[in-house]
Amino acid sequence: xxxxxxxxxxIGVAIGLLAVSLFLVLTxxxxxxxxxxxxxxxxxxxxxxxxxxxxxxxxxxxxxxxTGKSVDIxxxxxxxxxxxxxxxxxxxLLFEGxxxxxxxxxxLLALSKEFSRQGWLKPLTFAxxxxxxxxxxxxxxxxxxxxxxxL
Numbered sequence: 001x002x003x004x005x006x007x008x009x010x011i012g013v014a015i016g017l018l019a020v021s022l023f024l025v026l027t028x029x030x031x032x033x034x035x036x037x038x039x040x041x042x043x044x045x046x047x048x049x050x051x052x053x054x055x056x057x058x059x060x061x062x063x064x065x066x067t068g069k070s071v072d073i074x075x076x077x078x079x080x081x082x083x084x085x086x087x088x089x090x091x092x093l094l095f096e097g098x099x100x101x102x103x104x105x106x107x108l109l110a111l112s113k114e115f116s117r118q119g120w121l122k123p124l125t126f127a128x129x130x131x132x133x134x135x136x137x138x139x140x141x142x143x144x145x146x147x148x149x150x151l
Contacts (some may be wrong), residue, residue, distance in 0.1 A: 100148070
């Protein structure tokens with residue numbers, strides 16, 4: 001496990017948030033902004049990017065103004081976080097190719113198995129109900145088609 005000081009961790013998070021907010025603002029700037037009556041698709045990412053940038057700047061300034069040495073140590077790394085990030089990567093890379101049901105089902109099964117530490121029945125039930133509910137929400141409520149994939 002990696003250990004860093006709390007102050008260095010906060011500086012790292014602030015810089016990371018500033019980078020993400022800069023990306024959002026630049027991406028939103030390339031989209032049509034529209035007008036006050038009919039906002040375009042770039043308005044929400046621009047607003048989120050600006051708010052995130054202001055918040056990250058305030059965090060960075062408050063951390064840098066803090067005096068004294070930070071003695072608080074933060075331990076980075078956890079199996080739960082690793083499984084969740086790996087699952088998000090799985091879904092983002094393979095969603096179109098493997099399809100909605102298989103990809104999201106494996107993701108929900110892995111997360112529920114990791115976090116519940118139960119047998120297989122409850123996580124499997126959660127995955128089936130979760131995928132069914134998500135499918136119903138997107139397909140029937142929002143009228144969005146989901147990729148079928150290879151399976």
